[in-house]
Amino acid sequence: MNAATLLERLQAYLPVLLAGAAHTLLVSAVAIVAGFMLGAVLLGLSTARGGRGVLPALVSVYVSFFRGTPLLVQLLMVFYLPSAAGLELPPLAAAMAVMAANSAAFQCEILRAGLSAVPGGQVEAALAFGISPRQVFRYIQLPQVARAVWPAVVSEAIDVIKNSAIVSVIAVADLARGGRQIVAANFRPLEVYMTVGVAYLLMTAAVFAGGSWIARRMERASAASTRVVNRTAIRT
Amino acid sequence: MIDFTLLGELLPVFGQAALRTLVLVAVGMAGGLVLGFAMNAARETGVRALTALYWAYTTVWRGVPFLVHLFIVYFGLPSAGVRLDPFQAAALTLAVYSGAYFAEIFRACWQRIGRGQIEAARCMGLTRRQVFTHIACPQALRASLPLIANQAILVMKESALASVITYPELTMTAGKVVAEQFVYVEPYLLLALAYWALAVLINRLGGYLRRRVAL
Amino acid sequence: MDPNSSTRAGSAPVPMVSMRGVGKSFGSHRVLSGIDLDVQAGEVVSLIGPSGSGKTTLLRCMNFLEAYDEGEVWIRGALLGYRKTGAGLVPESDRGIAEVRSPVAMVFQQFNLWPHMTVLANVMAPLTLAKGMRPDRARAVAGEALARVGLSAKADALPGALSGGQQQRVGIARALAVQPEVMLLDEPTSALDPELVDEVLEVIKSLSSDGMTMVMVTHEMSFAAEVSDRVVFMEQGRIVAAGTPDRIIRRPDHPRLQAFLRPWFRRSLQGSAAAGAQA
Numbered sequence: 001m002n003a004a005t006l007l008e009r010l011q012a013y014l015p016v017l018l019a020g021a022a023h024t025l026l027v028s029a030v031a032i033v034a035g036f037m038l039g040a041v042l043l044g045l046s047t048a049r050g051g052r053g054v055l056p057a058l059v060s061v062y063v064s065f066f067r068g069t070p071l072l073v074q075l076l077m078v079f080y081l082p083s084a085a086g087l088e089l090p091p092l093a094a095a096m097a098v099m100a101a102n103s104a105a106f107q108c109e110i111l112r113a114g115l116s117a118v119p120g121g122q123v124e125a126a127l128a129f130g131i132s133p134r135q136v137f138r139y140i141q142l143p144q145v146a147r148a149v150w151p152a153v154v155s156e157a158i159d160v161i162k163n164s165a166i167v168s169v170i171a172v173a174d175l176a177r178g179g180r181q182i183v184a185a186n187f188r189p190l191e192v193y194m195t196v197g198v199a200y201l202l203m204t205a206a207v208f209a210g211g212s213w214i215a216r217r218m219e220r221a222s223a224a225s226t227r228v229v230n231r232t233a234i235r236t
Numbered sequence: 237m238i239d240f241t242l243l244g245e246l247l248p249v250f251g252q253a254a255l256r257t258l259v260l261v262a263v264g265m266a267g268g269l270v271l272g273f274a275m276n277a278a279r280e281t282g283v284r285a286l287t288a289l290y291w292a293y294t295t296v297w298r299g300v301p302f303l304v305h306l307f308i309v310y311f312g313l314p315s316a317g318v319r320l321d322p323f324q325a326a327a328l329t330l331a332v333y334s335g336a337y338f339a340e341i342f343r344a345c346w347q348r349i350g351r352g353q354i355e356a357a358r359c360m361g362l363t364r365r366q367v368f369t370h371i372a373c374p375q376a377l378r379a380s381l382p383l384i385a386n387q388a389i390l391v392m393k394e395s396a397l398a399s400v401i402t403y404p405e406l407t408m409t410a411g412k413v414v415a416e417q418f419v420y421v422e423p424y425l426l427l428a429l430a431y432w433a434l435a436v437l438i439n440r441l442g443g444y445l446r447r448r449v450a451l
Numbered sequence: 452m453d454p455n456s457s458t459r460a461g462s463a464p465v466p467m468v469s470m471r472g473v474g475k476s477f478g479s480h481r482v483l484s485g486i487d488l489d490v491q492a493g494e495v496v497s498l499i500g501p502s503g504s505g506k507t508t509l510l511r512c513m514n515f516l517e518a519y520d521e522g523e524v525w526i527r528g529a530l531l532g533y534r535k536t537g538a539g540l541v542p543e544s545d546r547g548i549a550e551v552r553s554p555v556a557m558v559f560q561q562f563n564l565w566p567h568m569t570v571l572a573n574v575m576a577p578l579t580l581a582k583g584m585r586p587d588r589a590r591a592v593a594g595e596a597l598a599r600v601g602l603s604a605k606a607d608a609l610p611g612a613l614s615g616g617q618q619q620r621v622g623i624a625r626a627l628a629v630q631p632e633v634m635l636l637d638e639p640t641s642a643l644d645p646e647l648v649d650e651v652l653e654v655i656k657s658l659s660s661d662g663m664t665m666v667m668v669t670h671e672m673s674f675a676a677e678v679s680d681r682v683v684f685m686e687q688g689r690i691v692a693a694g695t696p697d698r699i700i701r702r703p704d705h706p707r708l709q710a711f712l713r714p715w716f717r718r719s720l721q722g723s724a725a726a727g728a729q730a
Contacts, residue, residue, distance in 0.1 A: 068389065068435030069428050070396035072407060077424045084420035125563035128514055129556070129629065130549045130581035139580065143567045158299075165301035169400060176303055183311065190312030197300040197308065204299040 006191070013182055013195060020178030021199055023092075027174065028161045030096045035103025035160070036153070042108040043115070059108070066105035071163050074098050079170045095167040103160055110156060114149035115141065147218050154211030158204045165200070175199055242422045246413060250426050253409035254434070260326055260405055261392050267331025268391070269384070272338025279339075280346060280368060290339065297336035302394045305329045310401045322403035326395070334391050341383045345376040378449045385442025389435050396431070406430055465528045467492050467554075467633050467664045468513055474521030475508055475688075482508050483688045486522065490633070490666055495659045497675035498668045499700075500685035501711060506668045509685070510635050513666065514555045515548050526551050527632065549581075556631035560638040562618045564610040564625075571597070571606040574625045582629065596628040597621075600654050616647030623654055634658070636667040672715045676700040684708055 046059035066074070078098045082089050118141050126136045168177035179196035183189045275293060278286040297305070310325040320328065349372055357367045399408035410427040414420055466489040473486040483505045490496050498506040511517040512524055515532045523540075524531045529551045533540040543551075564573050574593035578584040584592070597603050600620040610618055619639060626634055639655065640648040652674050659665060659678050669675050675682055675696065682699040684692040692705045703709050 064436070065428075065432060069431040070393040070407065072396045072399070073410075073424070073427055073431060076407070076411070077428060080414065081420055081424060119561075119563075121559060121561050121563040122565055124516060125557070125559055126565070126576075128516055128552075129577035129625075130553055131577060132581075133545075135580045139576065140565055147567070162299075162301040165303045166397070168303070176301065176307075179304075179307070188315070190308065190315050193304060193308045193312050197304045200301055200304060201296060201299040205295075 009186075009188070009191070010195065013192065016178045016182055017175060017196065017199060020173060020175035021203070023173055024161065024164050024175040025203070027092070027096055027099060027167060027172065028157070028164045031099035031103050031160050031164070032157050034096070034100035035156075036107050038100060038104035039107030039111055042104060043111045046108070046112075047115075063105045063108055066102050067109075071099070071102055072166050072169060074102060075166060075170050091167075091170055091172050095164075095170065095172045099160065099163065099167070102163070103156060106156055106159075107153070110149050110152040111145065113152070114145040117148045118144045150211070150215050150218065154207065154215075157211070158207050161203055161207065162200065238425070239419070239422055242419065243426060246422060246426055249409060249413070250406065250430055253404065253406045254430050256403070257392070257395055257405040257434075260323065260330065260395050260398060260403065261388070263327045264330025264334055264395065265388060265391055267327070268334030268338050271331060271335030272340075272342055275335065275339040276342035276346060277368070279343065280372075281364070290343075294336045294339055297333055298340075302329070302333050303397050303400065305333055306397055306401060322398065322401045325401060326398035326403050330391060330395065330398075333394070334387065337387050337390070338384065341380050341387060342376065345380040345383070346372055348379060349375055381449060382442055382446045385438060385445060388438050388442075392431065392434055392438070466490055466525075467494075467527060468666065469525040470509075470512070470522065471525075472522035473509075473512060473519050473524060475505075475512065475517060475519045481688055483512070483519070485689060488683065488690065490664060492632070492664050493662045494680045495663075495665045495667070495678055497679040497682045497696075498666065498685060499670070499672070499675060499682060499711075500691075503687075504685040505688040506685050507637055510637055510666060510668050513633075513635055514552045514557055516557075518542075527554055553629075554632035555635060556626035556629050556633070557635040557637065558619070558622050558626050558639050560641050562610075562615075562622045562642070564618055564621055566610050569607050569609060570602065570613070570621050573610065573621060574628050577625065577629050592630075593624070593628050596624040599627060600624045614647055615643045616650045619643065619651050620654055623651070623658075627658075633664045633666065636665060636669070638668050638670065640669070640671060672700055672712065673719065684711070686711075 042059050042062065046056040048055060075095065075098050079089065079091065079094050122140055123136055126140050127133070131140075164174060165176040168174050168180065171177070175196060179192050182192050186192070275290050279290040306325065306329050309329045310320065310322070313320065313325075353371060354367055357371050358364075362370070395405060396407040398405050399411060402408065404412075406427060410423040413423040417423075468488070468490040470486050470488040473483060473488075474481070475483040486509060488496075488509075498509060500506050508517050512519045513526075513531075515524075518532060523533075530543075531551045532543055532548055534543050534547065535541075565576065568576065571590070571593055574596055575586070575589045578589040578592060579586055594603065594606070597606055600623050602617060602620055602624065605613060605617065605621075610621065613621065619642075623639075636655065640651050643651065648671070652671065655665070655667070656674075656678050667675070667679075677696075679696050681693060682696050683690055684699055684705070686707060692699060692703075692708055698704070699708065700712065703712055
């Protein structure tokens with residue numbers, strides 16, 4: 001393999017791989033954001049009423065299932081079971097839904113840990129001064145939780161990007177599948193898959209770098225201060 | 237809706253497949269633990285080149301999806317002259333992949349040991365190696381057990397990808413049943429339950445270990 | 452000794468805080484029994500006693516941070532935490548509780564400042580969020596409170612950049628800003644390094660001489676003796692003795708009180724002996 005033709009080959013791979021990477025990033029972005037929102041909802045459900053009752057138990061089962069079974073199995077189930085019942089789900093939509101549901105389980109636990117990191121005394125003091133529970137959540141807990149969970153959320157985002165490679169198994173045209181396509185055509189698996197690997201590495205490294213930069217910016221006094229000081233008085 | 241007799245028939249097949257999954261996980265973890273421990277020990281020596289090696293290893297192996305690692309090993313290596321069967325490829329890839337995670341776990345546990353203890357030991361004349369063996373290892377290994385148990389679940393989940401390179405573990409077996417018998421619900425149900433049960437089991441084991449070795 | 456006899460002449464007819472037969476259990480563990488206590492306007496009452504005597508729980512019953520199980524607590528003539536119905540006492544809504552306890556402000560042992568907000572924002576938050584005050588007015592009130600405790604210069608700092616003593620003074624400013632009728636102080640100096648204690652005690656002393664009604668749980672015996680109108684000694688959830696600082700701290704006649712105060716006596720005698728030797 002002389003260098004010139006390797007470069008030419010790499011250039012030839014570019015369109016397929018870029019298209020695949022775009023799909024990977026799309027699926028990942030949807031999964032991370034939807035997973036975060038769903039995870040927050042799940043946490044809300046499981047802490048309502050002091051954590052007793054049916055809803056918290058259901059959330060517990062959900063989290064246990066999605067964290068305890070492989071993503072591949074979850075994808076296979078969502079992709080093939082409905083078709084057995086006669087429903088045809090578009091692969092991309094199915095993939096995004098499953099990955100979001102999967103990520104939600106992890107993000108729920110991340111948020112739970114973040115919430116418990118806010119010392120109870122601060123909440124107690126706020127309540128004692130007559131600040132309503134909703135205000136306590138918005139101005140006291142949320143800013144601190146956001147800072148506490150950020151590193152774990154960045155880690156989860158990186159995991160989602162890596163997990164997204166699995167959707168190639170159910171025929172989503174992502175980066176991994178792009179690699180397989182090329183290999184099927186030119187029979188150079190080592191070179192192609194290593195290129196794919198480098199592509200993933202670049203993506204995860206970029207997320208990590210971006211996440212660290214945001215973490216550093218969060219070190220400064222948060223917007224909560226300014227909001228409290230400047231807000232127009234609204235009774236809740 | 238669910239054919240329970242079919243479920244019953246599938247149990248032995250899935251049982252065998254579960255065993256194969258467990259073997260794969262066990263071998264992968266054993267390799268990963270050894271590799272991870274060695275990498276962290278290398279980093280602890282303080283030698284610049286070894287520390288750089290550590291960071292390169294953990295960054296690259298954790299930054300690329302397991303599936304891609306698997307493809308490189310199973311499909312890519314043959315063109316470089318190394319031909320592995322599905323089990324060997326899966327086990328090797330699992331070992332090196334999980335090794336990166338175990339290395340980070342060990343690093344975290346080693347760094348949690350108070351500097352004061354190490355200083356005291358060095359003052360009293362213990363060599364770096366003695367500090368490592370007699371002061372750091374006992375405490376750090378104890379602390380790492382719950383994290384290792386957690387990682388075991390992750391290794392088990394990644395093992396499902398071995399199905400893609402045709403190792404007959406749980407996921408591939410379920411796929412076979414689906415393809416051969418045209419039933420979907422029972423095999424996939426059993427598949428999900430099998431992994432879930434294993435995960436719960438490993439969690440319990442982890443909790444038990446944590447209590448037993450608590451200082 | 453009647454715990455409710457006040458040493459201030461011309462006490463207000465309605466006590467600031469009134470407790471009758473108050474009791475509290477945590478599960479099977481009885482923490483408070485049979486508490487009868489009145490705090491009149493302008494009084495400074497100190498609660499002293501060994502660990503586990505229930506002093507902090509008693510204090511926290513005064514702003515319903517702990518829900519008492521028996522008896523009644525009245526704040527300026529309003530029943531706290533419960534409503535009287537035909538069927539007896541019924542738990543009050545959050546709104547009702549907030550209303551009754553709004554004249555009460557608390558200073559916490561662990562300060563409980565909000566670390567992500569500036570000092571000024573910490574002091575303003577109860578005003579803008581709880582009382583719906585306009586921000587410019589809140590800023591002015593908060594500024595005054597900070598000036599009162601001597602921390603105007605630190606208004607834009609984050610709590611993390613302040614010493615323990617300064618943080619507690621911010622806590623006091625935060626309590627002052629809501630213009631309370633009663634201040635509850637839960638071991639305000641217990642979490643402080645020794646050299647930082649004095650600055651906080653100075654502020655508390657100046658508040659008391661301004662006529663603020665205060666109930667304070669403290670281990671600082673000399674300070675309690677100096678600043679209090681009444682001292683209440685508790686053991687195992689009951690009020691064992693109460694009276695003037697002189698009767699309770701300086702010249703206790705109760706055997707259990709004497710046992711409790713012995714270490715303090717020894718230390719203060721050594722202190723005065725050392726001071727005498729240096730003179």
